[in-house]
Amino acid sequence: MISDLEAMREALAEARKANAAGEVPIGAVIVCQGEMIARGQNSVIRTTDPTAHAEIVALRQAARTFGNYRLNGCSLFVTLEPCAMCAGAMVHARLDRLVYATADPKAGACGSVLAIINHPQLNHQMKLEQGMLADQSADLLRSFFRDRR
Numbered sequence: 001m002i003s004d005l006e007a008m009r010e011a012l013a014e015a016r017k018a019n020a021a022g023e024v025p026i027g028a029v030i031v032c033q034g035e036m037i038a039r040g041q042n043s044v045i046r047t048t049d050p051t052a053h054a055e056i057v058a059l060r061q062a063a064r065t066f067g068n069y070r071l072n073g074c075s076l077f078v079t080l081e082p083c084a085m086c087a088g089a090m091v092h093a094r095l096d097r098l099v100y101a102t103a104d105p106k107a108g109a110c111g112s113v114l115a116i117i118n119h120p121q122l123n124h125q126m127k128l129e130q131g132m133l134a135d136q137s138a139d140l141l142r143s144f145f146r147d148r149r
Helices: 004-020 054-066 084-093 134-148
Strands: 027-032 035-041 074-080 097-102 127-130
Touching: 004 027, 004 035, 004 054, 004 074, 004 097, 004 134, 027 054, 035 054, 054 074, 054 084, 074 084, 074 134, 097 134
Parallel strands: 074 097, 097 127
Antiparallel strands: 027 035, 027 074
């Protein structure tokens, strides 16, 4: 049985792998019934796929595992607040919960810039938690962008 903190640590490990591969360091894991069932890391550069965000990679893996795109009962842990594309996919996947580490004031779609998650006109609501291991995630992102300037 994986704890929330362990799950976020695994997401950070995925972010570090993305960083080592030259990708923006964002990682995600999906947990269902206390078991980690999927993981993902940004891979847009390596795959030349603009949709290959960490969350989408993890959602695709989880859907294949279940044989169903609906991921009821699952929680997604991610190191950065999801963008509009990822937030929309999470709503469609019917996740029970989203936990993200640090806010994204430029593209966050869970309250920072947009509020797609739990928008009152959408047909699905999920629990939303933020801030777990936020400093570690923010430090990793700051370091990545500082090194590229």
